[in-house]
Amino acid sequence: MPFEIWPIGPADREVVLRVLTDSWGSPIVVGHGEAMDAGSLPGLLAHLDGALAGLVTYAVRGREWEVVTLDAVIPGRGAATALLGALRQAARAAGATRLWLVTTNDNTHALRFYQRRGFDLVALHRNAVERARALKPSIPAVSDGIPIAHELELALTP
Numbered sequence: 001m002p003f004e005i006w007p008i009g010p011a012d013r014e015v016v017l018r019v020l021t022d023s024w025g026s027p028i029v030v031g032h033g034e035a036m037d038a039g040s041l042p043g044l045l046a047h048l049d050g051a052l053a054g055l056v057t058y059a060v061r062g063r064e065w066e067v068v069t070l071d072a073v074i075p076g077r078g079a080a081t082a083l084l085g086a087l088r089q090a091a092r093a094a095g096a097t098r099l100w101l102v103t104t105n106d107n108t109h110a111l112r113f114y115q116r117r118g119f120d121l122v123a124l125h126r127n128a129v130e131r132a133r134a135l136k137p138s139i140p141a142v143s144d145g146i147p148i149a150h151e152l153e154l155a156l157t158p
């Protein structure tokens, strides 16, 4: 798919906030005990035929890059794969030694998606979502019939 991928710029902030709010209820996302304003993080946008197809935001801490959010606006066409590929390339070019993320136990689609793209499951943080709810009470109790309770940490070497 011929995606156009570019870094989020000031003109993109409004659409970024809309995508994050649609997907996560708010631009504030919580993982590994930390609340992050994904709306103010660096990120990449993917466009397909002029339409927004996906968004990734990330946080850089030293040589470790974290994928904070990844959302397909047009799903199933390769947008997230293209964004992850571009992010991985940027991380490698910057000398990063680790690209990592957390997802939750209910998100079996993401677990499949990331493992098929080279991420390894490196940790299970049991009941981490209980702590996350203290920071973001709107995190639902159940998704897809599965209680949302644990965080799964996945990583790869870029």
Ligand SMILES: CC(C)(COP(=O)(O)OP(=O)(O)OC[C@H]1O[C@@H](n2cnc3c(N)ncnc32)[C@H](O)[C@@H]1OP(=O)(O)O)[C@@H](O)C(=O)NCCC(=O)NCCS
Residues within 6 Å of the ligand: 001, 023, 054, 068, 069, 070, 071, 072, 073, 074, 075, 076, 077, 078, 079, 080, 081, 082, 102, 103, 107, 109, 110, 112, 113, 116
């Ligand atoms: C997980 C998520 C980001 C995947 O996004 P996506 O853009 O649909 O992913 P892709 O299109 O790159 O790949 C998904 C599937 O689409 C299909 N696909 C990919 N490229 C395709 C193409 N060019 N043509 C047709 N189908 C394609 C494939 O079946 C692929 O899965 P597989 O190769 O592993 O079998 C998306 O489902 C999403 O936004 N989920 C909600 C938010 C979330 O959970 N984010 C992750 C946690 S941070």
